[in-house]
Amino acid sequence: xxxxxxxxxxxxxxxxxxxxxxxxxxxxxxxxxxxxxxxxxxxxxxxxxxxxxxxxxxxxxxxxxxxxxxxxxxxxxxxxxxxxxxxxxxxxxxxxxxxxxxxxxxxxxxxxxxxxxxxxxxxxxxxxxxxxxxxxxxxxxxxxxxxxxxxxxxxxxxxxxxxxxxxxxxxxxxxxxxxxxxxxxxxxxxxxxxxxxxxxxxxxxxxxxxxxxxxxxxxxxxxxxxxxxxxxxxxxxxxxxxxxxxxxxxxxxxxxxxxxxxxxxxxxxxxxxxxxxxxxxxxxxxxxxxxxxxxxxxxxxxxxxxxxxxxxxxxxxxxxxxxxxxxxxxx
Numbered sequence: 001x002x003x004x005x006x007x008x009x010x011x012x013x014x015x016x017x018x019x020x021x022x023x024x025x026x027x028x029x030x031x032x033x034x035x036x037x038x039x040x041x042x043x044x045x046x047x048x049x050x051x052x053x054x055x056x057x058x059x060x061x062x063x064x065x066x067x068x069x070x071x072x073x074x075x076x077x078x079x080x081x082x083x084x085x086x087x088x089x090x091x092x093x094x095x096x097x098x099x100x101x102x103x104x105x106x107x108x109x110x111x112x113x114x115x116x117x118x119x120x121x122x123x124x125x126x127x128x129x130x131x132x133x134x135x136x137x138x139x140x141x142x143x144x145x146x147x148x149x150x151x152x153x154x155x156x157x158x159x160x161x162x163x164x165x166x167x168x169x170x171x172x173x174x175x176x177x178x179x180x181x182x183x184x185x186x187x188x189x190x191x192x193x194x195x196x197x198x199x200x201x202x203x204x205x206x207x208x209x210x211x212x213x214x215x216x217x218x219x220x221x222x223x224x225x226x227x228x229x230x231x232x233x234x235x236x237x238x239x240x241x242x243x244x245x246x247x248x249x250x251x252x253x254x255x256x257x258x259x260x261x262x263x264x265x266x267x268x269x270x271x272x273x274x275x276x277x278x279x280x281x282x283x284x285x286x287x288x289x290x291x292x293x294x295x296x297x298x299x300x301x302x303x304x305x306x307x308x309x310x311x312x313x314x315x316x317x318x319x320x321x322x323x324x325x326x327x328x329x330x331x
Contacts, residue, residue: 023124024121024124025123026058026240027056027057027058027240028057028059029058030059030062031062031095032098033061036175037068041178044178057119058242059183061184062084063184064082064094066093073170081185084192099119100119100122102119126151126200127148128161130242130243131145131243133165135214135248141213144163145207146161148161148200148205149206150201150204153202156238158196160195160230162190162226162228163190165187165188165212165218166183168183168222168223186215186218221246222269222329224242224244225243226240265326273304273306275303285297285299287317288316295315314328315329315330
């Protein structure tokens with residue numbers, strides 16, 4: 001008995017493989033809140049407690065001027081916060097949550113996994129990758145490269161690409177009772193509603209090189225970059241990407257996941273005094289600047305070090321006992 005494939009069968013198999021070479025879709029929650037909103041003050045901590053326990057979606061928070069125009073986090077960048085919320089036609093009330101471009105009903109339980117489950121586990125024919133964020137000291141600016149690549153045959157046409165910087169944690173005692181604010185939108189590389197792009201042909205890529213000027217209020221060690229690619233017609237998510245790595249002048253890599261809060265040192269950023277965890281009894285620590293120069297060496301049992309005379313910038317702590325290197329930012 002002979003087995004074989006006809007030419008048409010082979011073509012069908014080839015086309016099918018091209019059509020279904022997709023990648024997992026990275027879900028994203030866009031959170032609309034306000035530091036003077038009392039309902040937000042009750043809802044947000046419950047959401048964040050849940051968010052910290054899961055790994056299936058990422059998060060970005062906008063602070064529009066409605067219903068409270070004196071929100072400090074809105075006043076930092078009024079126009080872009082407002083325009084991003086207006087893009088979804090939900091301007092006017094807080095809190096609101098959207099996942100993958102779809103507004104969740106206001107009656108939703110935002111701290112329950114079942115609320116997000118219907119939006120998870122999808123795949124997409126187009127991927128988005130954001131390069132490590134490059135901070136160029138001389139230009140006092142952030143630069144990113146965003147690549148949009150088509151991995152499978154699809155019928156997607158006009159898309160919108162939104163690229164933004166966020167600050168992963170802002171410590172601010174807000175009027176609504178919140179004292180920590182997460183993934184706070186700071187500045188867009190693109191228009192707030194995104195820049196219009198055409199879906200690349202199968203196998204092709206679109207590359208954008210983008211830049212924004214740094215605002216000195218931002219803690220450099222806490223900056224992340226987000227890219228959100230959506231269908232222009234209905235705002236449905238095509239793909240998202242969160243970049244947590246920061247480079248300074250292109251030659252020093254910093255991984256935000258190794259922030260000082262997860263180590264034995266705090267706070268980050270530091271103003272004057274840097275403290276060591278109580279369980280870290282025997283200190284054998286070195287502090288370096290960005291040029292790799294040794295600034296301090298700490299040995300013994302001291303629980304803190306005064307850095308008031310240190311210039312603002314990024315520094316590194318090296319634990320000689322473990323070899324672990326941790327970054328921190330001096331204000």
